[in-house]
Amino acid sequence: MSELLKVAMPKGRINRPAIKLLQDAGFSVPDDLEESRKLVITAPEAQMEFIMAKPVDVATYVEYGVADIGIVGKDVLLEENRDVYELLDLNIGRCRMSVIGLPDWRPVTNPRVATKYPNVASQFFREKGQQVEVIKLNGSIELAPLIGLADRIVDMVETGRTLKENGLVELESMFGITSRLIANRVSYRMKNSRIQEVCDRLQEIISE
Numbered sequence: 001m002s003e004l005l006k007v008a009m010p011k012g013r014i015n016r017p018a019i020k021l022l023q024d025a026g027f028s029v030p031d032d033l034e035e036s037r038k039l040v041i042t043a044p045e046a047q048m049e050f051i052m053a054k055p056v057d058v059a060t061y062v063e064y065g066v067a068d069i070g071i072v073g074k075d076v077l078l079e080e081n082r083d084v085y086e087l088l089d090l091n092i093g094r095c096r097m098s099v100i101g102l103p104d105w106r107p108v109t110n111p112r113v114a115t116k117y118p119n120v121a122s123q124f125f126r127e128k129g130q131q132v133e134v135i136k137l138n139g140s141i142e143l144a145p146l147i148g149l150a151d152r153i154v155d156m157v158e159t160g161r162t163l164k165e166n167g168l169v170e171l172e173s174m175f176g177i178t179s180r181l182i183a184n185r186v187s188y189r190m191k192n193s194r195i196q197e198v199c200d201r202l203q204e205i206i207s208e
């Protein structure tokens with residue numbers, strides 16, 4: 001039996017579509033990866049070991065080589081700027097990064113922008129020549145304009161439901177996001193045929 005391929009899998013909303021993609025590509029991956037509380041799960045038939053990670057940490061595990069490959073959103077790659085190979089657009093987890101605010105939002109000097117993505121937000125406003133104060137939050141970002149912490153937020157919009165239910169509007173769509181297959185640079189050389197096989201089989205499914 002060849003060496004296990006270590007795969008960093010994002011917990012949460014991308015988990016199911018990521019499992020399905022691997023299964024559709026012919027890898028024998030259990031359906032219920034996330035149902036157990038186990039964080040390292042071996043799938044012997046697929047010769048894979050899954051590392052169940054917070055989405056924001058997937059690229060970190062891959063950069064440090066404790067995972068050979070990983071599935072991660074483009075949002076995380078842009079924010080974290082990790083030294084990994086981006087191999088494939090998996091075309092799952094489609095959403096967008098947007099500037100969001102209250103409908104009656106008015107420009108102010110040096111506005112406060114709350115976000116989980118301080119690097120992405122800072123770069124975006126810097127490139128527009130706008131001075132803003134970026135406030136890093138870790139979730140429920142939509143709270144910030146509602147309770148007066150920030151004038152605007154930079155966050156992901158998928159269905160738009162969170163915005164709608166909180167009376168917020170999308171002021172500007174910044175860029176589209178999908179999940180990507182990434183690889184550790186050394187693993188990509190040392191386990192090239194395994195990683196290439198995963199990449200090729202996924203590519204086939206995606207382009208069908």
Ligand code: PRP
Nearest residue numbers: 139140141155156157158159160161162
């Ligand atoms: C994300 C994002 C928005 C929401 C958008 O949050 O930050 O809040 O999903 O999705 P929607 O357009 O389909 O409503 P997530 O659920 O990941 O949790 P968080 O608020 O803790 O970041």
